[in-house]
Amino acid sequence: MSFKSAISRLEKLPLIQKQYNAFTHLNPNCKELLIKDVSSSPKKSLTNLLYGIKDNIATSDMPTSCGSKVLHNYQSPFDATIVELLESAGAISVGKTNLDEFGMGSGGLFSHFGPTKNPLFPFQDTVVGGSSSGSAAAVAADAVDFSIGTDTGGSVRLPAAYTSLFGFKPSYGRISRFGVIAYAQSMDTVGIFSKNVSIIKSVFDVLDKHDKKDPTSLSENLRGKLRQLSSPQSSYKIGIPQELLQDNMPLELQDGFLLALEKLEANGHEIYGVSIPQMVNSLPIYYTLAPAEAASNLARFDGLRYGYRDDVADSRDDTLFAPTRSAFGDEVKSRIVLGNYNLCSESFNNHYIKAQRLRVDLINEFDNTFTHPNILTGFPGNQNGVDFLISFSSINLPPAMSDYDSDCTSNPTNSYVNDVFTTPMSLAGLPAINVPVMASNPIGIQLVGQYGDDSRLLDLAAELL
Numbered sequence: 001m002s003f004k005s006a007i008s009r010l011e012k013l014p015l016i017q018k019q020y021n022a023f024t025h026l027n028p029n030c031k032e033l034l035i036k037d038v039s040s041s042p043k044k045s046l047t048n049l050l051y052g053i054k055d056n057i058a059t060s061d062m063p064t065s066c067g068s069k070v071l072h073n074y075q076s077p078f079d080a081t082i083v084e085l086l087e088s089a090g091a092i093s094v095g096k097t098n099l100d101e102f103g104m105g106s107g108g109l110f111s112h113f114g115p116t117k118n119p120l121f122p123f124q125d126t127v128v129g130g131s132s133s134g135s136a137a138a139v140a141a142d143a144v145d146f147s148i149g150t151d152t153g154g155s156v157r158l159p160a161a162y163t164s165l166f167g168f169k170p171s172y173g174r175i176s177r178f179g180v181i182a183y184a185q186s187m188d189t190v191g192i193f194s195k196n197v198s199i200i201k202s203v204f205d206v207l208d209k210h211d212k213k214d215p216t217s218l219s220e221n222l223r224g225k226l227r228q229l230s231s232p233q234s235s236y237k238i239g240i241p242q243e244l245l246q247d248n249m250p251l252e253l254q255d256g257f258l259l260a261l262e263k264l265e266a267n268g269h270e271i272y273g274v275s276i277p278q279m280v281n282s283l284p285i286y287y288t289l290a291p292a293e294a295a296s297n298l299a300r301f302d303g304l305r306y307g308y309r310d311d312v313a314d315s316r317d318d319t320l321f322a323p324t325r326s327a328f329g330d331e332v333k334s335r336i337v338l339g340n341y342n343l344c345s346e347s348f349n350n351h352y353i354k355a356q357r358l359r360v361d362l363i364n365e366f367d368n369t370f371t372h373p374n375i376l377t378g379f380p381g382n383q384n385g386v387d388f389l390i391s392f393s394s395i396n397l398p399p400a401m402s403d404y405d406s407d408c409t410s411n412p413t414n415s416y417v418n419d420v421f422t423t424p425m426s427l428a429g430l431p432a433i434n435v436p437v438m439a440s441n442p443i444g445i446q447l448v449g450q451y452g453d454d455s456r457l458l459d460l461a462a463e464l465l
């Protein structure tokens with residue numbers, strides 16, 4: 001990307017914002033920053049690259065709202081570690097990207113700043129996918145070269161599938177989350193969107209660092225062990241989990257899946273059927289654990305230290321939420337109620353503990369499916385296993401906003417079903433990427449790597465272009 005085209009893109013930003021509502025805040029200083037950066041020497045690895053960053057990541061130069069009325073004017077006093085890393089590599093942030101409130105949603109419709117629209121369908125109001133809705137839209141509309149999102153249960157991969165982008169969720173622990181506002185921190189992962197997988201690789205190179213400010217960041221020692229495991233090969237064994245093969249998939253998605261398999265075989269890889277039985281329970285496990293973690297995390301937005309403060313006397317009749325907390329949107333409120341229910345003593349064993357046990361079973365089954373040892377669980381690896389997995393990324397093509405809206409209003413859990421292909425990898429902390437297999441058509445295929453095998457996963461994804 002040249003300096004000149006970066007400048008001309010900046011000029012188009014207000015129009016793009018008006019069309020798609022991809023941003024919650026635009027950076028008023030990005031032109032000056034670009035000029036300053038281009039004149040600095042030596043050139044840095046991300047010089048001239050423009051990016052957007054999801055508005056649940058702390059920035060000291062712009063507000064951090066989490067797409068919520070509760071934090072709509074919150075100004076962080078510090079930058080997230082990843083913001084510092086991107087800045088020191090020369091990338092220029094054009095703004096904070098829109099999202100489903102606190103990352104809760106799959107459509108990009110649940111934001112205090114209004115819904116984000118899908119740039120692939122400029123003349124119809126079409127769902128862009130969530131929760132990193134604005135991050136996907138900003139790249140799809142060519143406003144930026146890459147964007148940063150977060151993926152807890154599919155929030156990078158699903159919007160990437162709906163907008164025909166690469167959307168990469170690295171292994172849990174590789175990218176620092178210091179300054180990322182927690183939703184469900186046993187799964188929250190920073191992810192990267194781009195049209196170009198080599199840009200994702202360069203950005204990942206910059207962000208893939210140990211951070212002593214994040215207790216879940218992988219140590220240098222473990223990173224070293226991972227490097228030893230991941231030597232590139234010309235031929236891989238790739239498994240199709242039978243539990244993720246669904247009947248009645250749209251024909252376009254079936255065609256895309258077959259095309260991906262053909263390309264992989266033509267490149268010398270071998271395709272196998274595999275079985276990971278606990279995958280069928282991933283959605284209920286995820287939607288038991290994620291709300292429970294969210295209910296604890298969101299307790300801090302009490303209007304005292306953080307959060308919206310309603311100084312008007314309590315005139316509302318809201319028996320579940322105090323005035324300050326009634327500013328949360330409906331989806332967030334329902335997850336807080338659900339999460340607290342799962343954590344209360346009467347249901348703790350039946351729900352929360354049971355889901356944790358099933359999660360361990362799922363991780364063990366993944367371990368047993370893969371060839372590599374898992375440095376986190378200590379599993380030695382299975383010689384007869386596979387190196388990667390492949391599945392669909394989404395159950396459908398991006399729906400019209402009106403259909404999605406009425407579907408979710410009639411039954412809010414309908415939107416949860418959209419995460420059926422993405423939550424298993426989130427529960428196991430595995431690296432996964434949406435690959436757009438048909439240029440400019442929203443047909444996405446998910447490739448999944450073994451724990452820590454991020455670099456080889458990105459190389460394999462590049463083969464599917």
Ligand SMILES: NC(=O)C[C@H](N)C(=O)O
Pocket residue numbers: 103104105106130131150151152153154155156290419
């Ligand atoms: N945050 C995510 O990864 C999205 C997921 N649909 C959720 O609402 O939890």
